[in-house]
Structure formats: structure tokens, C-alpha cells
Amino acid sequence: xxxxxxxxxxxxxxxxxxxxxxxxxxxxxxxxxxxxxxxxxxxxxxxxxxxxxxxxxxxxxxxxxxxxxxxxxxxxxxxxxxxxxxxxxxxxxxxxxxxxxxxxxxxxxxxxxxxxxxxxxxxxxxxxxxxxxxxxxxxxxxxxxxxxxxxxxxxxxxxxxxxxxxxxxxxxxxxxxxxxxxxxxxxxxxxxxxxxxxxxxxxxxxxxxxxxxxxxxxxxxxxxxxxxxxxxxxxxxxxxxxxxxxxxxxxx
Numbered sequence: 001x002x003x004x005x006x007x008x009x010x011x012x013x014x015x016x017x018x019x020x021x022x023x024x025x026x027x028x029x030x031x032x033x034x035x036x037x038x039x040x041x042x043x044x045x046x047x048x049x050x051x052x053x054x055x056x057x058x059x060x061x062x063x064x065x066x067x068x069x070x071x072x073x074x075x076x077x078x079x080x081x082x083x084x085x086x087x088x089x090x091x092x093x094x095x096x097x098x099x100x101x102x103x104x105x106x107x108x109x110x111x112x113x114x115x116x117x118x119x120x121x122x123x124x125x126x127x128x129x130x131x132x133x134x135x136x137x138x139x140x141x142x143x144x145x146x147x148x149x150x151x152x153x154x155x156x157x158x159x160x161x162x163x164x165x166x167x168x169x170x171x172x173x174x175x176x177x178x179x180x181x182x183x184x185x186x187x188x189x190x191x192x193x194x195x196x197x198x199x200x201x202x203x204x205x206x207x208x209x210x211x212x213x214x215x216x217x218x219x220x221x222x223x224x225x226x227x228x229x230x231x232x233x234x235x236x237x238x239x240x241x242x243x244x245x246x247x248x249x250x251x252x
Contacts, residue, residue, distance in 0.1 A: 001213065001226055001227050001229060001232045001233075001234060002232070002233045002234070002252075003213060003233075003234045003236070003244075003248065003251065003252040004233060004234070004235050004236070004252055005236055005237075005238075005241045005244075005249065005252045006235065006236075006237060007237055007238040008237065008238075009046065009201050009202075009237045009239075010046055012046075012199070012201060012235050012236065012237045013045075013046030013047040013049075013050050013199065013201070013235075014046075014050045015235060016047045016050075016129075016197050016199045016233075016235040017047050017048075017050035017051040017054060018050075018054070019197055019233060020047075020051055020127060020129055020197045021051060021054040021057055023126060023127045023194075023195045023197070024036060024057055024062060024126065024127060025056070025057060026126075027126035027127070027194075028057075028058055028061055028062075031124065031126075032061065033061045033062070033063070033097075034061060034062045034063070034126045034127070035062075035063050035064075035065065035123050035124060035125045035126055035127075036062055036063070036064045036065070036125075036126065036127050036128075036129070037064075037065045037067055037125060037127065037128035037129065037130070037185065037190070037193060038064050038065070038066065038067065038085060038089060038129055039067045039068075039128075039129055039130045039131055039139070040067070040068075040081040040084045040085060041131055041169075042169050042202075043131040043132075043199055043200060043201055043202070043205070044129070044131055044199060045088070046201075047129065047197075047199045047235075048088055048089055048129075049088070051129075052088075052089060052092045052093055059093045059095045059096040059097070060095045060096070060097055061097055062096055062097055063096075063097050063098045063099070063100070063123075064089070064090070064096065064098070064099040064100065065099075065100050065116075065119075065120055065125070065185075066081065066082070066085060066099070066100060066101045066102045067081075067102075067128075067130065067139045067184070067185050067190075068081065068102060068139045068140040068182055068183060068184040068185060069081045069082060069101070069102035069103070069104035069182060069183050070104050070179040070181075070182050071104045071109050071155070071179055071181040071182055071183060072104060072105065072179055072181075073104050073105070073179055074105060075105070078171065079166065079171035079172055079178075080104075081102070081104075082101045082102070082103070082104070085099070085101070086101075100116065100119050100120075102116060102153070102183050104182070104183060109155050109181070109183050110155060112153070112183060113151065113152075113153040113154060113155060113183060116152065116153045116183075117151060117152040117153050120152045120153075120189065121152055124194070125192055125193045125194060126193070126194045126195065127193060127194065127195050127196070127197065128190055128193035128195075128196045128197070129197050129199070130190065130196060130197075130198050130199075131198065131199055131200055132198060132200045132205060132208055132209060132212055132223040133161075133162055133165060133205075133208065133223075134161060134162075134165045134204055134205060134207075134208055135159060135161035135162055135165070135208065136208045136211055136212055136220075136221040136222050136223050136224070137162060137222050137223070138187065138190060138198075138222050138223045138225075138226070139184040139185045139186075139187075139190060140156050140158060140162070140182040140183075140184035141156060141184055141186070141187050141222045142156065142157070142158060142159040142161075142162050142222070143159070143219060143220045143221065143222055144219035144220050145187055145219045145222035145225075146186065146187065146219070147187055147188070147219050147225060148188070149186050149187075149188060150186075150188050151186055151189075152185065152186060152189040153183055153184065153185055153186065153189070154183070154184060154186050155181060155182075155183060155184075156181065156182055156183075156184045157180060157181055158178070158179070158180055158181065158182055163175060163178040163180070166178045187222060187225055191225065191228070191229055193229075194231060195231040195232070195233075196226065196229055196231065196232040196233070197232075197233055197235070198223075198226060198232060198233070198234045198235065199235045199236075200234060200235065200236045200240050201235075201236060201237045201239065201240050202237070202239045202240055203239030203240065203242055204239075205236075205239075205240050206239060206240055206241070206242045206243040206244075207243060208221075208223065209234075209236060209240050209241070209243070209244070210243040210244055210245075211224065212224050212226065212227075213226075213227065213234065213244070213248060214244070214245060214248055
């Protein structure tokens, strides 16, 4: 794992988007196509905006995969990750080859996991653009995360810290309105990505960031598993880096 500390949030997002764009272009040059995993949430807003505005990417040869979605939440809801990605990513790239959404309204959700698993299983995933939650989760893999399952998508229970983050970010009118379950890409599927660009801004993520990069690799801090990925670059700003040790800062 490489850590890049760029104090200004917008400059950090631009740098993360530049690396993501480079990874996509490299895959297109080497394989003629690219497969991309895309996350959502407040931490991804500036990065995705910068990525869709990056020139010289042939999106007609790029396929996107959705990372996670609440179970039972309609696409019309402001907190829907499908809505988020449609408006902020897919609709701004009308030439994109394909984008595979997670349908949280599909019943039963295990059947949706199976459908998505068939789509992604066997694909070469060139890049995953992800974040880290305040509780250390990646995707919706809350602690203690399942580090063993090889299923590409799984049904998960959301812990209180995760649900509180979604409420505090303003996506829901109250904590009780935040769904308790979701469909999530599994940890092992994320780690199969050729490269990972992980964008983690803001001071509220500082503790989770420190635990993820300086602590032991443990399911209790799901993002700590990223330490094992040889092509993961973690981008953070001044706030996000505020609790990192001097030694970690020197290596960034």
C-alpha cells in the first residue's frame, strides 16, 4: 500500500482521479478493454467528478461494476447508490460500454447477489475506486468483516456506526430510516482488482484511516486488509491524515 497525503481536498481528489484515469488508459492499451469498480458516498464526490471530466478515455470500451447498495431502498430515494452513480457517473458518460448496478429492490437479495456474481466472476478487474468508512469498512463490509468468502457479492447486516455515518452525512432524515441490510461486494472480490485507488478525505475518517494503515490486519478493521494489496494507493487530505504517525507521514 502507498499513502499519498495531499492537504487540499480538491487537489487530493484530482490526484486520485488522475491515477484512476491512468490505470484505465493502461488497461485499454494492454487489453483493449477495461473493467472498473465504482464506489459512492461523500468521500467520492470530488474524485468521481474529476474522473468523468478527464479527457482521452475511451469509455466505449469500459465496463463498470457497482460496489454496494441498500436492500429495499428505491432508486428514487436520495440515498440510493444507484441514483448517486446514475446521476454523477453513468449519465455523464453516455458512451460507456456498460454499467452493472446493484438492484437493492430485487427479491430475494441473494438472487441479485448470484446474478452479479455471474457477471463479474472471471472478469479481469483493472481498477477499484473505493473509500473507507468511519468504522473502517470497505464497501458495506462492516466489522467484523468476512475475509474468507469467495462469493463476489453478499448480503450483509449494517452496524450502528455505519448507519450513523449515513444519517450524519445527511442522506436520511433519521437513524431509523437507514436500512439495516445491504448487498455488498465482498472483501475478496475487491482484493482481486489489479489496482485500488482508495480516497479517504476528512478528519472524521482520521481514526479509521490510522487503524487501517498502522494497525494489525484484522476483520475488526476491514480496510486493514488493503495493506496486503500490492497496488493500492490511499489518498487522503490534511484532515484525514491528522492522526497518522510521523513515520507514516514520512513514507507518504
